[in-house]
Amino acid sequence: MNPSIGRSRNPILPPIPSARDRKFLLSLEDFIKTETEKLSAAGQLDDEQQYIIYGQVFEKLIEHCAEYQDILTAIKQEYEEFIDVLRQGEIDATHLQAKLKSLTSEPTTLMYYRKRATELEERIELINLDSDRIERELQKLLKQTSMKHPPVKEKSPEKEEINPYSLIPGMSIEDSLDMAALENYQQQLDDKKQQLISSMNTKYVPIQRKQELDLKLSLALQEREEAELLNKKLMDSYQKKRVIADAISFWAKSNKNVGLYETLAEVIEKESELKATDESAPTNVFDDLEPRKSMEAESLLEYVERFNELLVSGQYKAAALYAAHSPRGILRNIETMERFKAVIQPKDQDPPLLLFFEAVIGSSNLARHPVNAALTLEGVKCALANNKVELVVHWVTQQRVTFSEPLGDVIWDYGEKEPQHKVTCLALAQLIYRKCSSLRKAALCMCVQGQIQGVLDYTYQSKRFLLDDYLFLLKKCPTMELINGLTKEWDGKPAALSVGQAVLSLLCTDHKEYGFKLLENIGQCGEDALEQVILNDAVCTAEGWVEIAEECSNNNYKQLSERIMSVVTSQDGVVEIPPKDEDAKIMEHVYM
Known part of the structure; x- marks a missing residue:
């Protein structure tokens, strides 16, 4: 009811x-x-x-x-x-x-004391064997020498007598004759003697003490192993009891339609299936419902200790994989990188630092486990320093790294230093610059690769490409095809630069010839072509064209200079200033 x-x-x-x-x-x-x-x-x-x-x-x-x-x-x-x-x-x-x-930053070396002691004992044994062999050879040589040349008996050295009239070291003649100074000096010598005796008693211990410590260490390690086994058994027992207790509590809060025995049997069966199918599954089916921060912290601590053990024992590849798959990414950081960098590189093996980056970046994903920009930059530098260009290509194309402008600069610089990889580095840098919205550098990469038509499409379609960006391209990579494309209409859109503006920007660089060649090409298109360009240039002023004409004259383009000056001076309201007026400008507009 x-x-x-x-x-x-x-x-x-x-x-x-x-x-x-x-x-x-x-x-x-x-x-x-x-x-x-x-x-x-x-x-x-x-x-x-x-x-x-x-x-x-x-x-x-x-x-x-x-x-x-x-x-x-x-x-x-x-x-x-x-x-x-x-x-x-x-x-x-x-x-x-x-x-x-x-x-996290303190490596645990206790487990390897025993191993280190064994290695030292083996070295001592080898040294003793070599010493015995050398001693035998030396005795043999001495025996042969004594047979050829009988030994001459040497007089036993007489004890060196101290001259009571010599100066005391560290004292002047006046102090050596002063009784108070002598007593003070004697007191200093006594204090130094006591310090040496005290140091012998405190700073040095007999070798038997080391043997006692080794014995204590071995006993402590054995006790630790036994405690770990006991702890594991107790944890398993606790987990089983907890499963049953949680099942009973869950059954008590339910409507009790199912009997307690059937509920326990179902929970135990489910627990067994989880353990059989997934070793990483929680040991208790109710752990996901009630997470405990303390248990998580303990598991993270054990993970870090295991990583330290692998790194100290020289298992660098295993340690790198351990760091790459660390929970919550606690070992995927700059601090861990510095620890791998401090390791001495083994002979005929890949550097431990490169193994670390291969594991970390290779297992990363921009959506779930991104590698930050700083770690990405260090990883690419390490790979390029070891001539692993194909590894960098894989990381960038598979989007395993965080794109940034400094990353593109590093790859660009490497291509400049290594011409055999320049084409590959330019393609990678272009991809990176486009991803991080560095428009001008992405366009520059395309220009260097000769993709002028692609550059023009890219720049004219981008609304964020500004005048400074066009001038940057013109100064860094001037080509006639690029200059013509920027000074003419493109796909129904107005030109990005006027002719005068482009020529003036080229005159400020080492590429003046491109500007003169552009003007000559325009002049060859017809008698009035250059005049129409000058008159229709709404950006470059008359003073700018006069400056262009002067540069043409200074670089042996007399005819081109005269044509420009004739067009400029023929405009209404423009007069030529006499050369004797030094403070006046070359041209001035007279508004009527």
Whole structure:
């Protein structure tokens, strides 16, 4: 039977017995509203402040309801204890995260002391064998020499006698005759002697001490292994019990249509299937519902320790793969790169730093696991330094890196230094510049590759290509095809540069000849062609054309200079300034 039958849809509130209670409830509501608005206006309203407000309301309610004071106080106390437990859990998780951060940069070498001791013992044994062999050869040579030349008995060296009349080292003649100075010097010698004796007792220990420490280390390692095995068994047992406990709790909160035994059997079967199909699956089916920060921090700490072990033991490729697939990308950063860079490169092997970048960038994806621009730049520099151009091509074409203008500059510079790779580097740089919206450099790459028609299409279609960008192209890569394309209409659009503007910009560079050649080509198109160009140039002024004419004259283009000057001086309102006026301009407009 449905328990809701016979009840009204709206919940029935308990009646307020008196005006006093009604007034009290209204005062509580006003208090909550006032405090909330006050904290919201100050930007301080958070969960903690709301808890304080409602705690004060609860205390007022307890004081008002004298009949239920004991039970309400008990309820409030239980809630406060529960909240304290939650706070303590957050504090513990924060401490674990801090511990993780402090230990990420400290490699764990304890596990390799035993291995290092074994290596040193083997070296000592080899040295002893070599010493014995050399000693035998030396004895043999001495024996042969003594047979040819009998040894001459040497007089035993006599003990060196100290001259009491010689100067004391470190003292002048006057001090050596002063009793107080001699006593002071003797005291200094005694202090130095005591320091040496103290150093011998504190800074040096017998070799037996090392043997004791090695024994303690081996025992500690053995105890650690045993503790790890025991911990693993206890964790497995705990996980099994937790699965059963969570299943029982879940069954108790359900409608109990299915029996407890069937529910437990289903959960255990599901747990077994998860372990069999996916080793990386959580050990408990309820872990996804209740994640614990502390357990996550501990797993990250173990991951970092394992990475340190691989790096210290010289397994650089395995360590690089471990860093590339690190959870949350905690090892995919500049700090890890610096650790690989500090490793000495093994002979006849790839550099450890290159192995790191191959693993990290090769496993990256711009959508899910992007490699930041700084790490990308260092990786490409490392690959190019080792002449791995094909590796850079793979990274860029597969979009494994973060595109940036400095990245394109690095690849461009490498192509300039290595002519055999220039074509490939120009194509890569062009792709990168276009991705990072560096329009002028992308167009420059196309110009250097001879794709002039593509450059003109690209520049005229782009609304963000400005006058400075066109002048940049003209100065960096001037060709007659490009100059003609920029000074003429293109696909119904007006020219990007006027003829005078283009020639003036070329005169400021080492490519003046291109400007003179452009003017000559225009002059060959007809008698009035050059005149029409000058008269229709709305950007370059008469003074600019006079400057062009002077440059033509200075570079042995006399006829071209005269034609330009004749066109300029023939315009209405333009007169030629006499040369004797030094402070006057070459041309001036007279407005009638």
